Amino acid sequence: MTVQGRGESTDPDGDALDRAVAAFRAGEPVLVHDADDREGETDLLYPASAVTPAAVARLRNDGGGLVFVALPDAVAERFDLPFLHEVLDHPANDHTDLGYDAHPSFSLTVNHRDGFTGVTDDDRALTIRRLGEVSDEAGYGVEAFAEEFRTPGHVHLLRAAPDLLTERRGHTELGLALAREAAVSPAVAGCEMLDDGTGGALSTADARAYAREHDVPFVEGATLVDALR
Structure with a gap:
């Protein structure tokens, strides 16, 4: 396959994009590196609707960062999900010193009501x-969301920026742009890749090595x- 009107390409970046879109379309993971002058992190991303307990285990074992689900602005509106920093009244809610991004995408934390503690795989x-499944249901609103999920x-x-990559270029928007291109449900699960030795972000070289080893x-x-x- 090729992406939106591009012909067959031998360009490494083009081939990488084609592989990433094909993987998302098949419900498989992709590694996305944001930028060295931003977070400088690589996230392991899945289409949320394809996530299994084994995928959660992979996110927490091979990723090690925060397990999250990114939703487009329109879906977040339908579920009445706020940007947490816009509704949180606490003196620590100040992001002016955050060098790479002054507009955090964090919203609520949730569990499905049919789970138990909510933390198991x-x-x-x-x-x-x-x-992932309900993100694609136009008639599924905040009442249905509250019946099925609880918070915290x-x-x-x-919650993604309304205009995705034209407005913000975090992993939230990068993953959702990839999901849109792959024509899968508009929800992306992910986790930052961390280095077990240093405790810091996994280097880009090591993330590429992981990708080769695991064919991601x-x-x-x-x-x-x-x-x-």
Whole structure:
């Protein structure tokens, strides 16, 4: 397959994008590196509707960062999900010193009501998978959301900027642009890749090595921005 009118390409970035779109279309993971001058992190991303308990185990074992679900602005509006920093009344709610982004995408944390504690692989997979499924249901609003999910919980919801990559270029928007291109449900699960040795973000070189070892597509955020914004 090729992306939106591009012919067959031998360009490495183009091939990486084609592989990433094909993987998302098949419900498989992709590694996305945002940018060295932003967070400088690589996230392991899945279409949320395809997430299984094994995928959650992979996110927490191979990723190690925060397990989240990113939702487009329109879906967040339908579910009445706020940007948390806009509704939180606390003196620590100040992001002016955040060098890479002054507009955090954090929203509520949720559990599915059919789970137990919400934190097990089975429980989080249920929460994430259902978020992916209902994100594509135009008639599913805040009342249905409240009947099925409770807050606070163990899955962090992230709300994307309304215009995605033309407005913000975080993993929230990068993942959702990839989902849109792949024509899958508009919800993306993910987790930052951390280095077990240093405790810091996994280096880009090591993330690429992981991608080769596990046959997971690796794509640069700049490639997604250039092709999908």
